[in-house]
Amino acid sequence: xxxxxxxxxxxxxxxxxxxxxxxxxxxxxxxxxxxxxxxxxxxxxxxxxxxxxxxxxxxxxxxxxxxxxxxxxxxxxxxxxxxxxxxxxxxxxxxxxxxxxxxxxxxxxxx
Amino acid sequence: xxxxxxxxxxxxxxxxxxxxxxxxxxxxxxxxxxxxxxxxxxxxxxxxxxxxxxxxxxxxxxxxxxxxxxxxxxxxxxxxxxxxxxxxxxxxxxxxxxxxxxxxxxxxxxxxxx
Numbered sequence: 001x002x003x004x005x006x007x008x009x010x011x012x013x014x015x016x017x018x019x020x021x022x023x024x025x026x027x028x029x030x031x032x033x034x035x036x037x038x039x040x041x042x043x044x045x046x047x048x049x050x051x052x053x054x055x056x057x058x059x060x061x062x063x064x065x066x067x068x069x070x071x072x073x074x075x076x077x078x079x080x081x082x083x084x085x086x087x088x089x090x091x092x093x094x095x096x097x098x099x100x101x102x103x104x105x106x107x108x109x110x111x
Numbered sequence: 112x113x114x115x116x117x118x119x120x121x122x123x124x125x126x127x128x129x130x131x132x133x134x135x136x137x138x139x140x141x142x143x144x145x146x147x148x149x150x151x152x153x154x155x156x157x158x159x160x161x162x163x164x165x166x167x168x169x170x171x172x173x174x175x176x177x178x179x180x181x182x183x184x185x186x187x188x189x190x191x192x193x194x195x196x197x198x199x200x201x202x203x204x205x206x207x208x209x210x211x212x213x214x215x216x217x218x219x220x221x222x223x224x225x
Contacts (some may be wrong), residue, residue, distance in 0.1 A: 033212075040217060042200060042215040042218050043200065043215040045214075090154055090155065099157045099160070100157070102154035102156070104152075104153055105153075
């Protein structure tokens with residue numbers, strides 16, 4: 001299916017565990033982003049990527065790692081999950097630099 | 112740094128009421144401005160955009176005008192429907208950054224009652 005998909009949609013993990021959130025887009029967009037959505041904060045940029053093998057930090061990168069070995073995939077890894085990382089995570093992509101397309105989100109709960 | 116400030120929510124209206132959601136921004140130069148909408152359980156979708164001063168973006172009966180002099184991009188709709196119930200986000204993308212490095216406001220929850 002064309003578009004941008006995230007997996008899993010829901011995840012519960014324990015403090016200290018490593019967890020990876022997946023993001024896949026079928027448009028071959030150059031730019032991809034990870035945001036987290038928290039009440040009272042809107043969406044905050046965690047990491048972004050301008051192309052395969054090019055990534056950079058956003059506003060709130062601590063505790064997260066990203067990679068982009070292929071243009072279509074942009075996984076986000078929490079190396080050692082903490083309760084403060086409980087959030088809804090959104091992946092997005094764009095080519096034009098004007099409109100960004102968002103996935104449906106991953107709701108992560110760290111217990 | 113860049114920032115976006117939206118009016119505090121939540122906002123509750125009756126069907127056919129007039130809607131205004133205020134948005135002001137701080138940025139250097141001439142950013143592009145956006146309104147995104149998030150329906151329950153879904154990701155964000157672009158509602159409308161404006162890329163230069165005095166541009167008016169419009170879609171689905173919603174409008175917003177890029178006001179450089181007041182650094183604002185207020186969202187309006189003349190007659191809301193129950194189906195407009197959603198969270199609305201104002202956002203900006205700086206003029207020198209490629210790839211839509213969007214900065215978002217906090218979001219405004221809109222509930223429209225029949």
